Amino acid sequence: MIPLAIVVGGLYAAALYLIGRRSIVKLVIGLALLGHASNLLIFSAGGVTRGRPPLIRPGDEALIAPYADPLPQALILTAIVISFGVLAFALVLVHRAYTAVGSDDVDAIRTTDA
Amino acid sequence: MATWLLSTFVLAALAPWLHRLLRAATPWVLATYAAAMAVHLATWAPQVADGATPRVAWTWAAALGIEFSLRLDGWGLLMAIVISGVGATILLYGGGYLAGDRRLGSFYMFLLLFMGSMLGVALADNLLLMFVFWELTSLSSYLLIGFDHERPAARAAALQALLVTGLGGLALLAAVVLMGVAGGSYEFSSLLSRGDAIRGHASYPAIIVLVLLGAFTKSAQFPFHFWLPNAMQAPTPVSAYLHSATMVKAGVFLLARLTPILGGTAAWQVPLMLAGGATMLLGAVMALGSDTLKRILAYSTVSVLGTLTMLIGVGTPAALHAAVVMLLAHALYKGALFMIAGAVSHATHEYEPERLGGLARIMPWTATSAGLAALSMCGLPPAFGFIAKEAFYESTLGASGWSTWLTSAAVLGNVLLFAVALRVGVMPFTARATQATTDAHEVSLTLWLGPALLAAIGILIGLSPAVCDARLVVPAGAAIGAGETPPRLALWHGVGPALYLSGLTVAVGCAAFAMRRAARLAGIALRKPAAWGPESWYHGCVAGMNAVATWQTRVLQNGYLRVYLWTTLVTAVGLVGYALLRGADLTDLPLSWDLHAGETVVCALILLATAAAVRARARLAAIALLGAVGYGVALIFVFFGAPDLAMTQFLIETLLVILFVLVFYHLPPFVIYSELAARTRDAIVATAFGGMMALLVMAIGGGHDGPRVSDYFAERSLGDAHGRNVVNVILVDFRAIDTLGEITVLAAAAAGVYALLRLRGGRARLPRIAVEPRTTIGSAKRERAETAGT
Structure with a gap:
C-alpha cells in the first residue's frame, strides 16, 4: 500500500538523517526511528491484511484465510524488544560518554581512553 | 628423498634447541647432516643416469586432484646435490662467521628452512607443490636477508627481495594454473609428454609471460636484477648460499625444467x-x-x-x-x-x-x-x-x-x-x-x-x-x-x-x-642513468602503493561514523535503485491507495511527528514526538491485524519515553554542530534512501504467490502446539530457541546498563580528556540552540 510505503520511506529518511548528526543525542533518536522503520518494512513487505489477526477462533482447528501473516509479526515482536534493549544500552552509554568526555559531539570523542 | 626433505624441516624447527645443547659443535653436526644428504643423493646418480626417475606421492587435496608428489630426475638431482653440498659448507661457515652471536640458533633455523624449501623446489613433481616451496624460499630468504633486523637497510633490502620475488611468485601461480588447465595435469612428469598440447593452447603466450615474470624476478634478470646486489645486506653466509648456489638459481632451474614443455618456440627462446x-x-x-x-x-x-x-x-x-x-x-x-x-x-x-x-x-x-x-x-x-x-x-x-x-x-x-x-x-x-x-x-x-x-x-x-x-x-x-x-x-x-x-x-x-680504474669510472658513470632505472621504478611503485593506501584510508576509513554511513547509503541507493529501475516495471506496481480514514490520519500523523522530531530544538519535544511516532506505529499494527505487536509496541514505547526523559535530563540541550551545506547534503542522501525504501516496499507490493512458511504455522499451531494465538506459538514453541536468544540479548543489555550506571562518579574518577575547541559556527549555533531549547 502506498501510504505505508511512504511512512516507511519517511521514517528511514528521518532516522538516517539523525544518525548522521554529530550530536550523539540525536543519533540515539535516529536509532529509535530506524527501529520503527525496519519493523514497518518487514510488516508491510509481506502484504497486509486488515482486521484479521492470526488467532484461531474457538471451534476452528486452524487459521482460516484470509488472515494477517503471523510470521513477520513474530519477527517484529522480537525486533521491538531487542531494539528496546539496544536503545536502553545506547542511552546509558551516551550518558556515560557525556559524563566522561563532557561533550555530546561525536567528533570530540576521539579516544577510547576517557 | 622425502625423508631428507621432511627431516630438513624438522631439523630447522629443532635447530635453536640443538644449538643450545651442542654450542660450538652445532655447525659440525649440521654440516655433517647436509653432507650426508649430498652423498646419499649422489648414490642415486647411477640409477638416475640409467634413466630411472623414482617418484613418491601422497594424496594431498584429492578433490582437486593434487598430490604431494616428489620425483628425482637428473636435473633435480644435480640441483639437490648442489643445495645440500654447498649447504653443508655454508652451515659450517655460518657457525664460525656468527660465532658468539646470540641469534645463531635462529640463523640455523632460517638457513635449514631455506634449504628444505629449495630441496622442495628441486624435487617437487607437482607444480602446485613446487609453487608452495618456491614461496617458502621467498619467505625464508626474507628472514635471512633481514637477519640483522635492527638495521633499517637490511630490513629494506629484505622487503625489496620479498616484494620483487613475491610479485613473480604470484605470476608463477597464475602460470601454473594455466599450465595445469592447458595440459590437463599438475605433474611435471605428465606434462612432459603434453608439451604440444600446451604449446598449441590459446593461453600459451600468457603462460610464457607469467613464467618469465616468475623466473626473471627470482633469478634477478634485467629489469628485476636490482634486488640481488641490495640483498648483500644479508650476513655473508646467507649471501654465499642464497646468491650463489640456490635461491637465484631457482628461476633458472625452473626455466630449464619447463624448457621441454614450453620451449622450442621463438616466443620462448627470443625473450630468454x-x-x-x-x-x-x-x-x-x-x-x-x-x-x-x-x-x-x-x-x-x-x-x-x-x-x-x-x-x-x-x-x-x-x-x-x-x-x-x-x-x-x-x-x-x-x-x-x-x-x-x-x-x-x-x-x-x-x-x-x-x-x-x-x-x-x-x-x-x-x-x-x-x-x-x-x-x-x-x-x-x-x-x-x-x-x-x-x-x-x-x-x-x-x-x-x-x-x-x-x-x-x-x-x-x-x-x-x-x-x-x-x-x-x-x-x-x-x-x-x-x-x-x-x-x-x-x-x-x-x-x-x-x-x-x-x-x-x-x-x-x-x-x-x-x-x-x-x-x-x-x-x-x-x-x-x-x-x-x-x-x-x-x-x-x-x-x-x-x-x-x-x-x-x-x-x-x-x-x-x-685498465680497471678506467673500467671502474665507466661503471660509476653508469650509476647516474641507473638512478632512473628499474630500481627507481620499484621505489616509485612502493611509494605509489603507500600513497594510495594512505589516501583510501583517509577517505574510507577515517573514523567518522557518518562518512561510513553515507558511503554505504549512497552505494546502496545506487545499486538497489539500479536493480529496481531495471528489474521492476514501475508503471505496473501493485499499488493501492485503498485506505480507511483512520489509517490515513495515523499515517499522516506519523509522518508529521517524524518530521517534527527531526526539526525539534527542545529535547523534551523530541522525546514526545518520538513517543507519538511509536504510538502511531502501534496503531497501524492494530489496524492490520497484529494485536500482539500493538500491545508490545505501546508498552515498550511508554517505557522508552520514560527512559529517554530520565537520561536526557542529564544530557546537554541539542546543539547543531554541522554546517548548512553538510546538513543539506545529508538530507538529500537520507531522502534518496527513504525514497528508495518506499519504492522497494511498493515494488514488493505484498503480492507473492506460492507456499508460505506461515501456512505451516497456521495449520499446525493448534494441533501440534495447542495454542490459538499463532504469533505467540511461533515465539514460544516453533521458534523457542530464537526467543531464548532474544532473552539472552536483553539480559546482556540489562547487565550492560547496570554496569554502566554503577560506574559512578565518572567526572571525579575518570580524567577528563581534552575536548577540541568548538568551531565558531558551532558555538554560535549552540547559543541559539540553548535559547531555543530552554
Whole structure:
C-alpha cells in the first residue's frame, strides 16, 4: 500500500538523517526511528491484511484465510524488544560518554581512553 | 628423498634447541647432516643416469586432484646435490662467521628452512607443490636477508627481495594454473609428454609471460636484477648460499625444467636470449664498477645468471648441456668466493678490494682457496670453470641463429668477469700490503674449510670431468631436453675456435684488469642513468602503493561514523535503485491507495511527528514526538491485524519515553554542530534512501504467490502446539530457541546498563580528556540552540 510505503520511506529518511548528526543525542533518536522503520518494512513487505489477526477462533482447528501473516509479526515482536534493549544500552552509554568526555559531539570523542 | 626433505624441516624447527645443547659443535653436526644428504643423493646418480626417475606421492587435496608428489630426475638431482653440498659448507661457515652471536640458533633455523624449501623446489613433481616451496624460499630468504633486523637497510633490502620475488611468485601461480588447465595435469612428469598440447593452447603466450615474470624476478634478470646486489645486506653466509648456489638459481632451474614443455618456440627462446644477454653484460659492467667485495660478487652473479638464461634460450642440446656445466661450476666457485670475501672482511674489517693487499702471506689457507676459485671464475685450466667456458663458447658458436652476436656477447661478458675475478680473488692477496691488512690474521678452520673444499672440488672436477659428466651433467641435461648427448667434457678439447676465444678472453681480460680504474669510472658513470632505472621504478611503485593506501584510508576509513554511513547509503541507493529501475516495471506496481480514514490520519500523523522530531530544538519535544511516532506505529499494527505487536509496541514505547526523559535530563540541550551545506547534503542522501525504501516496499507490493512458511504455522499451531494465538506459538514453541536468544540479548543489555550506571562518579574518577575547541559556527549555533531549547 502506498501510504505505508511512504511512512516507511519517511521514517528511514528521518532516522538516517539523525544518525548522521554529530550530536550523539540525536543519533540515539535516529536509532529509535530506524527501529520503527525496519519493523514497518518487514510488516508491510509481506502484504497486509486488515482486521484479521492470526488467532484461531474457538471451534476452528486452524487459521482460516484470509488472515494477517503471523510470521513477520513474530519477527517484529522480537525486533521491538531487542531494539528496546539496544536503545536502553545506547542511552546509558551516551550518558556515560557525556559524563566522561563532557561533550555530546561525536567528533570530540576521539579516544577510547576517557 | 622425502625423508631428507621432511627431516630438513624438522631439523630447522629443532635447530635453536640443538644449538643450545651442542654450542660450538652445532655447525659440525649440521654440516655433517647436509653432507650426508649430498652423498646419499649422489648414490642415486647411477640409477638416475640409467634413466630411472623414482617418484613418491601422497594424496594431498584429492578433490582437486593434487598430490604431494616428489620425483628425482637428473636435473633435480644435480640441483639437490648442489643445495645440500654447498649447504653443508655454508652451515659450517655460518657457525664460525656468527660465532658468539646470540641469534645463531635462529640463523640455523632460517638457513635449514631455506634449504628444505629449495630441496622442495628441486624435487617437487607437482607444480602446485613446487609453487608452495618456491614461496617458502621467498619467505625464508626474507628472514635471512633481514637477519640483522635492527638495521633499517637490511630490513629494506629484505622487503625489496620479498616484494620483487613475491610479485613473480604470484605470476608463477597464475602460470601454473594455466599450465595445469592447458595440459590437463599438475605433474611435471605428465606434462612432459603434453608439451604440444600446451604449446598449441590459446593461453600459451600468457603462460610464457607469467613464467618469465616468475623466473626473471627470482633469478634477478634485467629489469628485476636490482634486488640481488641490495640483498648483500644479508650476513655473508646467507649471501654465499642464497646468491650463489640456490635461491637465484631457482628461476633458472625452473626455466630449464619447463624448457621441454614450453620451449622450442621463438616466443620462448627470443625473450630468454635477449633478457639473458642483457643481464649478462649489464651485470658484468656493474660488477666492475662496484666498490665492495660482496657487491662486486653480487653483480657478477647477476651476470652469470644472465648467461644461464641465455643458454637456456639458445636451447640447443649443446647450450643446455653448457648451462648445466656452468650452473655447477658457478655454484662451486661463487660460493667459495663469497665465503672468502666474508672471511677477508672478518679478518681485516675492510670491504673494498682496492684497500686490501698482501693477504697471501697472512692468510695462506684463505688465499689458496681464493686462488683456486678465481682460477675457475677466470675460466683458466685446469679449473672446472675453464671447461664451463669452453662449453659456453662452443654452444654459442653452434647456435643456429644469431651465432655471431651471442658469441660476441659471451666473449665480452667473460672478459669482464675475468677482470672481476682478478680483482676480488687475486688482488687482495697479492697486491702490496695496506694499512688495513697489516694487523690481519688467518681466520679459524670453520671459516676457511668450506670455501677451500668448494674450490678444491672445482679443480678436481676440472682435472677429471668424465665421471661428473656421465653421472650428473648428462642426465641433468637429458631431463631438460638436451637429449641423450654423449659425455663430452674434457679438459683438453684440442685446438679449435673455442680455445682461440679463451685465449682472446684471457688477453683482453688482463688488459681490462690493467685498465680497471678506467673500467671502474665507466661503471660509476653508469650509476647516474641507473638512478632512473628499474630500481627507481620499484621505489616509485612502493611509494605509489603507500600513497594510495594512505589516501583510501583517509577517505574510507577515517573514523567518522557518518562518512561510513553515507558511503554505504549512497552505494546502496545506487545499486538497489539500479536493480529496481531495471528489474521492476514501475508503471505496473501493485499499488493501492485503498485506505480507511483512520489509517490515513495515523499515517499522516506519523509522518508529521517524524518530521517534527527531526526539526525539534527542545529535547523534551523530541522525546514526545518520538513517543507519538511509536504510538502511531502501534496503531497501524492494530489496524492490520497484529494485536500482539500493538500491545508490545505501546508498552515498550511508554517505557522508552520514560527512559529517554530520565537520561536526557542529564544530557546537554541539542546543539547543531554541522554546517548548512553538510546538513543539506545529508538530507538529500537520507531522502534518496527513504525514497528508495518506499519504492522497494511498493515494488514488493505484498503480492507473492506460492507456499508460505506461515501456512505451516497456521495449520499446525493448534494441533501440534495447542495454542490459538499463532504469533505467540511461533515465539514460544516453533521458534523457542530464537526467543531464548532474544532473552539472552536483553539480559546482556540489562547487565550492560547496570554496569554502566554503577560506574559512578565518572567526572571525579575518570580524567577528563581534552575536548577540541568548538568551531565558531558551532558555538554560535549552540547559543541559539540553548535559547531555543530552554
